[in-house]
Amino acid sequence: MARRISATDIRVYGDPVLRAEASRITDIDDSLIGLAERMFEVMYRAPGIGLAGPQIGVEKQIFVYDLDDDPQVILNPVIVESSGEWVYDEGCLSIPGLFVEVLRPKQILVRGWTLAGEEVEVEADELLARLFQHEVDHLNGVLMFDRMTPDQRESALSEYQRRADGASVEPIHIKLA
Amino acid sequence: MFLGTPEAAVPSLLAVHAAGLPVRLVVTRGDARRGRREEPSPSPVKRAAIALGIPVSHDVGDVVAAVAGVHDPLGVVVAYGRIVPSAVLDLVPMVNLHFSLLPRWRGAAPVERAILAGDRETGACVMELVAELDAGPVHSCIRTSIGGEESAAELRTRLAESGATELAHCCAAGFGEGRPQDGVPTYAAKVGPSDVAIDWSGAASTVLRQVRVGGAHTSLRGVRTRIVRARPVQTSGDPAGESGIVTRDHDGAVVVACGVGSVALVEVQPEGRRVVDAGAWWNGASSSHLGTVRFG
Numbered sequence: 489m490a491r492r493i494s495a496t497d498i499r500v501y502g503d504p505v506l507r508a509e510a511s512r513i514t515d516i517d518d519s520l521i522g523l524a525e526r527m528f529e530v531m532y533r534a535p536g537i538g539l540a541g542p543q544i545g546v547e548k549q550i551f552v553y554d555l556d557d558d559p560q561v562i563l564n565p566v567i568v569e570s571s572g573e574w575v576y577d578e579g580c581l582s583i584p585g586l587f588v589e590v591l592r593p594k595q596i597l598v599r600g601w602t603l604a605g606e607e608v609e610v611e612a613d614e615l616l617a618r619l620f621q622h623e624v625d626h627l628n629g630v631l632m633f634d635r636m637t638p639d640q641r642e643s644a645l646s647e648y649q650r651r652a653d654g655a656s657v658e659p660i661h662i663k664l665a
Numbered sequence: 666m667f668l669g670t671p672e673a674a675v676p677s678l679l680a681v682h683a684a685g686l687p688v689r690l691v692v693t694r695g696d697a698r699r700g701r702r703e704e705p706s707p708s709p710v711k712r713a714a715i716a717l718g719i720p721v722s723h724d725v726g727d728v729v730a731a732v733a734g735v736h737d738p739l740g741v742v743v744a745y746g747r748i749v750p751s752a753v754l755d756l757v758p759m760v761n762l763h764f765s766l767l768p769r770w771r772g773a774a775p776v777e778r779a780i781l782a783g784d785r786e787t788g789a790c791v792m793e794l795v796a797e798l799d800a801g802p803v804h805s806c807i808r809t810s811i812g813g814e815e816s817a818a819e820l821r822t823r824l825a826e827s828g829a830t831e832l833a834h835c836c837a838a839g840f841g842e843g844r845p846q847d848g849v850p851t852y853a854a855k856v857g858p859s860d861v862a863i864d865w866s867g868a869a870s871t872v873l874r875q876v877r878v879g880g881a882h883t884s885l886r887g888v889r890t891r892i893v894r895a896r897p898v899q900t901s902g903d904p905a906g907e908s909g910i911v912t913r914d915h916d917g918a919v920v921v922a923c924g925v926g927s928v929a930l931v932e933v934q935p936e937g938r939r940v941v942d943a944g945a946w947w948n949g950a951s952s953s954h955l956g957t958v959r960f961g
């Protein structure tokens with residue numbers, strides 16, 4: 489029976505699982521489908537628009553997302569093409585309270601598997617492309633901090649630490665230069 | 666000959682055809698791709714021409730061959746979206762239906778510019794096509810007032826319909842000498858994102874015009890958001906607060922304070938999301954998202 493899971497089960501910055509490389513999924517079975525269902529539950533409750541396996545402590549290459557009421561699961565994703573540049577104020581469920589304007593490619597092409605085991609390619613632009621890049625990063629142990637400029641990283645780390653120490657409950661917003 | 670591309674040109678093609686005037690060839694811009702994965706799709710004018718059984722070309726040069734042997738050939742141009750080369754124009758005289766009261770708003774976006782400028786009246790002119798942009802002698806004009814809450818799309822549809830009737834009437838009756846345009850011309854440049862970027866410190870009336878043009882965007886609670894529909898708010902005189910601040914009034918309206926006056930949001934579309942009713946947006950935006958979108 490599936491364990492009850494709550495939004496507080498989301499692993500936060502400092503947990504080593506967020507820095508591990510998730511392993512490729514080779515078998516799609518009932519337990520994987522159950523995992524995807526739990527991930528949606530956690531994601532909706534948080535709330536967020538995406539969630540990657542390591543964020544609930546599962547070192548597997550899986551992420552779920554829901555943009556425009558269209559819930560989807562992608563396994564073993566790889567970004568095969570990227571182009572353009574786009575700045576977006578990015579937040580992460582594993583780094584609560586921090587929003588940073590991060591510069592990343594604007595359009596990407598992602599290849600992976602569906603939960604039915606079929607290979608799928610998705611072209612994404614702007615917000616969806618951002619979501620994919622963020623989730624694929626999680627599966628490689630990469631966090632938002634690694635995508636910031638050195639100046640942003642310095643202030644993000646210190647302000648995040650202050651907030652985590654209870655100095656403030658207000659969200660932190662860090663602009664790009 | 667008929668040259669045109671978007672939806673606004675279709676009523677003219679239909680009206681000219683219905684008036685019994687022979688249309689030998691329709692020239693339209695090449696098939697455009699809509700969306701990232703879609704196949705290229707034909708222009709509205711191309712679809713209409715196919716339905717009427719009229720040959721279609723994407724090359725304006727084909728006009729010359731098509732008029733061979735025709736006595737008094739005439740080209741009719743409505744929102745073609747390309748310049749007609751003077752080499753073609755020298756062989757085939759053309760008339761153009763333009764959606765403004767010339768010489769005001771010559772150029773690409775006359776309907777949008779009339780709304781942005783707060784014009785109370787506009788119209789459509791049938792004019793002779795000349796080398797200089799929208800500068801030809803005018804044969805006929807219709808005038809209409811612009812509704813206070815009318816969108817650019819609605820106004821364009823109205824002008825396309827009444828302009829088409831006038832155009833077909835002119836074509837059937839024959840063209841005499843046009844009347845030179847009288848007055849100082851203004852130019853209607855294409856509307857870009859910066860034209861419809863909302864500045865809440867400005868007047869509510871300016872914001873409402875931008876919304877009516879379409880694509881008006883702003884940042885609300887840290888998320889880039891398109892304002893799809895909005896309406897004026899009768900304010901009691903007191904400013905609702907600092908400009909850009911969003912509140913919900915006692916009638917349930919979601920109101921944004923501007924530098925002068927206020928605007929009530931009706932429908933909004935946060936980036937990457939669908940269009941939602943402003944009330945639903947307010948509930949979602951105020952309860953769940955602290956600042957912006959959180960990915961996993």
